[in-house]
Amino acid sequence: MNLLIMGLPGAGKGTQAAKIVEEFGVAHISTGDMFRAAMANQTEMGRLAKLFIDKGELVPDEVTNGIVKERLAESDIAEKGFLLDGYPRTIEQAHALDETLKALDIKLDGVINIEVNPESLVERLSGRFICRSCGSTYHKVFNPTKVEGTCDVCGGHEFFQREDDKPETVKRRLDVNIAQGEPIIAHYRELGLVSDIQGNQDIDDVFADVKKAIAAIK
Ligand code: ADP
Ligand code: ADP
Ligand code: ZN
Numbered sequence: 001m002n003l004l005i006m007g008l009p010g011a012g013k014g015t016q017a018a019k020i021v022e023e024f025g026v027a028h029i030s031t032g033d034m035f036r037a038a039m040a041n042q043t044e045m046g047r048l049a050k051l052f053i054d055k056g057e058l059v060p061d062e063v064t065n066g067i068v069k070e071r072l073a074e075s076d077i078a079e080k081g082f083l084l085d086g087y088p089r090t091i092e093q094a095h096a097l098d099e100t101l102k103a104l105d106i107k108l109d110g111v112i113n114i115e116v117n118p119e120s121l122v123e124r125l126s127g128r129f130i131c132r133s134c135g136s137t138y139h140k141v142f143n144p145t146k147v148e149g150t151c152d153v154c155g156g157h158e159f160f161q162r163e164d165d166k167p168e169t170v171k172r173r174l175d176v177n178i179a180q181g182e183p184i185i186a187h188y189r190e191l192g193l194v195s196d197i198q199g200n201q202d203i204d205d206v207f208a209d210v211k212k213a214i215a216a217i218k
Helices: 013-024 031-040 044-053 061-072 075-080 091-104 119-126 167-190 203-217
Strands: 002-006 027-030 082-085 110-115 128-131 137-139 194-198
Touching: 002 013, 002 167, 013 027, 013 082, 013 110, 013 137, 013 203, 027 031, 027 061, 027 075, 031 044, 031 061, 031 082, 044 061, 061 091, 091 167, 110 167, 110 203, 119 128, 119 167, 167 194, 194 203
Parallel strands: 002 082, 002 110, 027 082, 110 194
Antiparallel strands: 128 137
8 A cells, every 4th residue: 555644744744654654564754754864874965955954945856856766666665555754745746756656657545634723733843852762753742751751662761852843943844835735735636545634633533533544545
């Protein structure tokens, strides 16, 4: 099964993606995670991406399209299927993805669109923190670790906040993503692929709706 998960920054894509991957065994492809790994490893691509990410701007399409294309061509994708998270983010990327999938003879099965009230996003992003060793995402208020200071998933004790989750950058990210997002959803709606999910619910209730939507796709 080959899926996209879409939604504004903070909508809960990464949180739901982790659950979808666990339940359905598809490969999680997050362009944000790929860029953060490249930045941490200080690769040439990582240094380039950082120039845009730190300002809340999008990384140029040709760079982003290239890394997704490479990843989708790897052999595990045909076996397991994929969940693309944070891509496409521009209509040009959506068209590039159409081409890439066609070339690889892969069919997109569905698009999970998490809709949230934009007012809740700043609060979500400003409270987000991430496990340094396994990348699991938490929230200070809405989704804390079960034991304070210990990751539920890997037992790690070190956490960090994303550089781009500070309020100045968050505002720019929301503006950029709102402006770019609408035509992409419209593109997939035309193809009849979109399932809209109400994202302003508890994480487990959102996931229950996501599972229902995926069951309807299969
Ligand atoms: P969030 O989870 O908050 O939606 P991501 O982790 O997906 O954010 O992305 C973080 C940043 O990485 C984005 O603000 C952008 O700069 C860059 N990025 C991620 N995906 C893309 C993409 N598809 N196209 C361009 N830039 C991207
Ligand atoms: P995205 O990948 O779309 O940017 P995340 O999954 O990283 O979003 O979620 C953003 C923040 O909001 C995280 O701190 C996460 O723990 C929290 N969060 C995710 N889903 C919900 C929800 N349904 N209700 C409240 N907080 C949530
Ligand atoms: Zn962890």
